[in-house]
Amino acid sequence: MAGRIAAVSIVEAVASDLRLRIFSGELPSAHALTETDVATSYEVARPTAKAAIEKLVAEGLLVRGVHKTARVADLGPESVRDIYLARAYLESEVLRRLAAARTVPAGAVQANQDIAALATGAPLDVVEPDMRFHTSLIDAVGNERISRMYGSLVAEVRLCMSRVQSLHLLDTTLIQAEHQKLLQLIEAGRGEEAAQLLDQHLGRARERLVAAMGGEPGPEADLPSDLVAG
Amino acid sequence: MAGRIAAVSIVEAVASDLRLRIFSGELPSAHALTETDVATSYEVARPTAKAAIEKLVAEGLLVRGVHKTARVADLGPESVRDIYLARAYLESEVLRRLAAARTVPAGAVQANQDIAALATGAPLDVVEPDMRFHTSLIDAVGNERISRMYGSLVAEVRLCMSRVQSLHLLDTTLIQAEHQKLLQLIEAGRGEEAAQLLDQHLGRARERLVAAMGGEPGPEADLPSDLVAG
DNA sequence: ACCACTCGATTGTCTAACAAGTACACATGT
DNA sequence: ACATGTGTACTTGTTAGACAATCGAGTGGT
Numbered sequence: 001m002a003g004r005i006a007a008v009s010i011v012e013a014v015a016s017d018l019r020l021r022i023f024s025g026e027l028p029s030a031h032a033l034t035e036t037d038v039a040t041s042y043e044v045a046r047p048t049a050k051a052a053i054e055k056l057v058a059e060g061l062l063v064r065g066v067h068k069t070a071r072v073a074d075l076g077p078e079s080v081r082d083i084y085l086a087r088a089y090l091e092s093e094v095l096r097r098l099a100a101a102r103t104v105p106a107g108a109v110q111a112n113q114d115i116a117a118l119a120t121g122a123p124l125d126v127v128e129p130d131m132r133f134h135t136s137l138i139d140a141v142g143n144e145r146i147s148r149m150y151g152s153l154v155a156e157v158r159l160c161m162s163r164v165q166s167l168h169l170l171d172t173t174l175i176q177a178e179h180q181k182l183l184q185l186i187e188a189g190r191g192e193e194a195a196q197l198l199d200q201h202l203g204r205a206r207e208r209l210v211a212a213m214g215g216e217p218g219p220e221a222d223l224p225s226d227l228v229a230g
Numbered sequence: 231m232a233g234r235i236a237a238v239s240i241v242e243a244v245a246s247d248l249r250l251r252i253f254s255g256e257l258p259s260a261h262a263l264t265e266t267d268v269a270t271s272y273e274v275a276r277p278t279a280k281a282a283i284e285k286l287v288a289e290g291l292l293v294r295g296v297h298k299t300a301r302v303a304d305l306g307p308e309s310v311r312d313i314y315l316a317r318a319y320l321e322s323e324v325l326r327r328l329a330a331a332r333t334v335p336a337g338a339v340q341a342n343q344d345i346a347a348l349a350t351g352a353p354l355d356v357v358e359p360d361m362r363f364h365t366s367l368i369d370a371v372g373n374e375r376i377s378r379m380y381g382s383l384v385a386e387v388r389l390c391m392s393r394v395q396s397l398h399l400l401d402t403t404l405i406q407a408e409h410q411k412l413l414q415l416i417e418a419g420r421g422e423e424a425a426q427l428l429d430q431h432l433g434r435a436r437e438r439l440v441a442a443m444g445g446e447p448g449p450e451a452d453l454p455s456d457l458v459a460g
Numbered sequence: 461a462c463c464a465c466t467c468g469a470t471t472g473t474c475t476a477a478c479a480a481g482t483a484c485a486c487a488t489g490t
Numbered sequence: 491a492c493a494t495g496t497g498t499a500c501t502t503g504t505t506a507g508a509c510a511a512t513c514g515a516g517t518g519g520t
Contacts, residue, residue, distance in 0.1 A: 034470070035470075035471070036470075036471095046471095050471085050472090064471095066471085066472090067470075067472075068471080069469090069470065
């Protein structure tokens, strides 16, 4: 047995546990995940393991070609840029919309309070409430498709995070303060400013991740923020 | 046998053909797709049919609960609004970016010429080149994630289209003209105007679809365009 | 040193089967 | 008559075992 799993569907349970093991770093980048290995370690049949693997492949956490064994995805700097740009696309529009309705999601407030509460703790603990903050904003518009899309991006972000040990470059206090400012801008109905702040917020996180992965700093033109501002 | 299928992977081939049959309207909304039915009609094993069905469920073309037979998704007006809003989120940001780089995708130009060429033909033929136009714009930014997300939205849009017989409410000439205007705005670097025009373009298509499905017109506040403009 | 080839490992697919759950019809009780 | 319980057929979830096709690596020949 390779971990405790919950019970809804077996393939879902296996996939869920594999997900956690990938996020925790137990399964490193490019680690091979054979169907039979998964099957034996979870004591399930091979088709079940196959289905779980294919689920994670669809989520982008694993990659595999035809007739080749699945491996934990190895995201390079360009993937990180793609992911954060996609995040910015979705989330900036969401902020405009929330600001228009003056809707401050309770979940986001709670998440940011959680960040403040652990401001002196381990730097890696900030990842979960940070994701919860952003996801709460997205979910607040009540658009199932957008939530699903954002969810898949969050999964890839968490994958990146688990690859970067040097997460002490995360400035918890700054993150918390910017989140607070975002909430204030939403409440004040200043959507455009919120969108711009978010671009900076995500842009900084992105460039730190890219730098930690050995990538070279990207052109600022990648972000449409300057255009939006102009 | 229920249709000709190509050969890459059997499940992919089956899924692909089912997709076409759904888009063509051969499989109507809420039509039940039993695993054994699919298996026998394509002469494949049940696990293969199962995998194909699960693939389409993941794409949102089919829906199914646990232990219940899969059915062709029945999208209501609120789903249409969600889909078109998500499209607008992604595509408007893409337009800003393309305009910033003055990049006019060749594929989009070609697609719009195709629309002009069949301006006098059957109204339903406009769907394919129209989708190709928008997809070309998305793909032009070279962001794999965004292209994938948009692809899933396009699939759902095509599903909607196949449900609405009265597609003569599509004004081919107007569509073609607006596309042309979008390309011109991109070439001129006027991203903000392009984004606004796109909002109108998609908003009108959306409201016509919603009306054709018997839904009531939605609040214009659904679109963030007014905020962007303000 | 380089290339072809064989072999083990792995995946794709199938057949067969059983367990578990759902849905609908039927029977029962009030 | 209506609500409730039962049961049966159908469908899905999962497993086991098997075979062909394919990939990767190591082996051997030139």
